[in-house]
Amino acid sequence: xxxxxxxxxxxxxxFVAGAVVGGSVGFVMAKKSVPQPVADQRREQGPKRDFxxxxxxxxxxxxxxxxxxxxxxxxxxxxxxxxxxxxxxxQGERVRAVFKASHEQIKPILTSEQLEIxxxxxxxxxxxxxxxxxxxxxxxC
Numbered sequence: 001x002x003x004x005x006x007x008x009x010x011x012x013x014x015f016v017a018g019a020v021v022g023g024s025v026g027f028v029m030a031k032k033s034v035p036q037p038v039a040d041q042r043r044e045q046g047p048k049r050d051f052x053x054x055x056x057x058x059x060x061x062x063x064x065x066x067x068x069x070x071x072x073x074x075x076x077x078x079x080x081x082x083x084x085x086x087x088x089x090x091q092g093e094r095v096r097a098v099f100k101a102s103h104e105q106i107k108p109i110l111t112s113e114q115l116e117i118x119x120x121x122x123x124x125x126x127x128x129x130x131x132x133x134x135x136x137x138x139x140x141c
Contacts, residue, residue, distance in 0.1 A: 052081035 001009075056077045060070055103122065110118055
């Protein structure tokens with residue numbers, strides 16, 4: 001091989017190596033900077049409002065209610081909201097009771113190591129249920 005051919009081959013090899021390294025770095029950097037999906041946006045923006053207020057506002061807007069109609073409908077929506085909150089609380093208690101009973105049946109079957117993990121996972125699940133998002137691991141069942 002002549003010196004000129006060796007030089008051309010060396011430059012081509014250097015170019016290919018640079019392209020591979022540059023492409024790899026670019027790919028990794030682009031992957032890191034991919035925007036994360038935006039959390040589900042609430043239908044109502046701004047401070048959290050009561051269900052009765054949201055419902056009454058929606059009815060007023062959708063049906064073009066008169067002030068007299070709003071005055072008659074608002075107590076109905078407030079009563080409905082209170083009843084739904086009571087049902088929700090009652091159902092939540094029933095759900096917790098069912099899980100507690102199933103946990104008590106599962107615990108004797110587990111080894112001490114499994115029991116420790118089971119209880120930790122249940123505490124994490126409870127924290128997530130109550131709104132504490134700091135727990136990152138997700139339970140399998």
